[in-house]
Amino acid sequence: MSSYDFDLFVIGGGSAGVRCARIAAGHGARVGVAEERFWGGTCVNVGCVPKKIMVNAAEYGQWTDDAPAFGWQVEKGGFDLATLKARRDAEVARLNGIYGKLLAGAGVTSFDARATFVDAHTLDVGGRRVTAERIVVAVGGHATRPDIPGAELGMLSDDVFEMTAVPKRMIVVGAGYIALEFACVFAAFGAQVDVVFRDVLPLRGFDQDIRTALVEALEAQGIRLHPNSRPARLDRQGGHLRLSLMGGEGLEAETVLFATGRVPNTRGLNLAAAGIDCTARGAIEVDAEHRTTAPHIYAIGDVTDRLNLTPMATAVGHALADTLFGNNPRRASYDNVPTAVFTSPPIGTVGLTEADAAVHGPIDIYLARFTPMRHSISGRAGRKALMKLVVCQESRRVLGAHMLGEDAPEILQGIAIAVAMGATKEDFDRTIGIHPTAAEEFVTLRTRTREAGIRAAAE
Incomplete structure (x- = not known):
């Protein structure tokens, strides 16, 4: 038996940390995990999950507007955010509890406490000293306010989930x-x-055609855009x-939401005591194996500031557990x-944008x-769909697929399999479409x- 209390200790009980801990324990490791705020992390509690529930709620109102064109006489009443909040919070609490049950079922020792480094193998967990042979840092990130006078008067994304009434006017930065x-x-x-945003178009880093089409869609909903603008x-x-x-220029509203970025939650962890280096933004530096500058300590998820997506963090946590304890080294x-x-x-x-792909060749x-x-019938303005494939001329491989339109996330999950497998345009072409759907457009282009x-460009 190891002289350490744990074979693996995970700091952070979000999606990445819980997956890593659970899989490692399934491989027979003695695992501990500490979470100081809420199990499930940002995604489950103040991120993806409750946000998607609010998106669903918004869609019901839009469908009600469409209903008369399809023969339904629907009386649309006022929207009650407090009612939605109660139902949403109950669902979040249910999911939050599931994370605890998953860990307990796998034999993981859980601590409802903050964990900080004492030295490279020792942690202070809520006032208790514990040691671990290997440690994984998976503490995620948090939203930040811009450095302007009065920024404390504005909300951050976490605060949205405490709202019980809809403001008449809202500014989103x-x-x-x-x-x-x-x-x-x-x-x-x-x-x-x-x-309010500083670029010419929203969604920097996305495909240009998608960004341009989104502007039209946002304006059609009555959302007023202020590009090339910075708050003072x-x-x-x-x-x-x-x-x-x-x-x-000045804008007035009851509520101002700052959604200008997130930074890793590394402050106060005493990383220097363990020999862990960070970037200027506070992200933990890792190599291709997610190993930090301390060889037995790893960092996964948003704390590395690489690709801050929950499924990516979860996949990395699973792969790391398999590598360390499952005799299955993989990335x-x-x-x-x-x-x-x-x-x-x-x-x-999924895949490359047109601009990114064009750098590599024709x-x-x-x-x-x-x-x-649906919207040909309803006549709702601004509900056009855009579907796009980026194809390498030489190999005919589909390098990127992009869509704006109803059910785009559901459709692109399937398309992503084909792109990841290296499907060619001819593979798409010989696939029979499902009619009548929007998705069939991807195989009939x-x-x-x-x-x-x-x-x-040279020609």
Whole structure:
């Protein structure tokens, strides 16, 4: 038996940490895990899960608006956020409890406490000293406010889940996943929403065609966009807030949500005592095996600030446990990771954008934009779908697939399998479509929209 208390100790009980701990224990390791806030981490408690429930709630109101065109006489009443909050919180509590049961069932020792380093093998866990042969840091990240006067008057994404009433006016600062998802949700709930962001288009890093189409979709919902704008200060004036922008413009609202970024939760862990190095942003530096600068200590999930997605963190945690204790050394690939943005309409994407693929050589672009059947009937403005394939000219491999439109996340999960397997455009072409669906467009795109890439630019 090892002289240590545990073969593995995991700091953080979010998706990555729980998966790593549970799988390691299943391989026979003696595992401990500490969580100071809530089991399941950000995703289950103040992230993906409760946010998606709010997205679902917003969709019900939109479907009610569509109903008369399909023959349904529906009387639409007012929306009650307090009712949704109660049901949402109950579901989150249920899921939170499941995490504890999973760990207990696997034989993991759980601590409802903060864990910090004493030295490279010793942790202070809620005032108790424990030792471990190997340690995994999976503490995630947290939202931050911009460095402007009055920023404390604004909300962060965690605060949204404490709201019990919909503001008449809301300003969202930022144009990433969280900012745009909540902008769409509260617009559907009845708020007048302004989105302030510093770039020309929202969703930096996504495919350009998707970003452009999203602007039209957001504006069609009455969301007012303020590109090329930066907040200067936030002040309370009577019963409302005033956000001053650099350049002199000002916006007023009851609520201001700052969704301008997240940083790793490394402060106060005493990482230096264990010989762990961090980046300037506070992210733990890791190699390809997720090993830190201390060879027996690993870091996974958002604390590494690599690809901050729950499924990616979970996959890495599972692979690490298999590698360390399951006699199955492997890595979770960061290539072709699918993702979704639950705006209205939602976005699904996998693989390379057109701009990223074009750097490597000539590519063919196949693109379709159309009004889905539901909205041809309902006439709801701004509900066009966009579907796009990025194809390597030489190998014919599909390098990227991108969609904005109804059910895009559900559709792209299946498309992601094909892209990850290296499917070619001809593989897509010989697949029979399911009719009538929007998804069939991905296998019926026959006419090349344009050519791009190095060779095309040279010509």
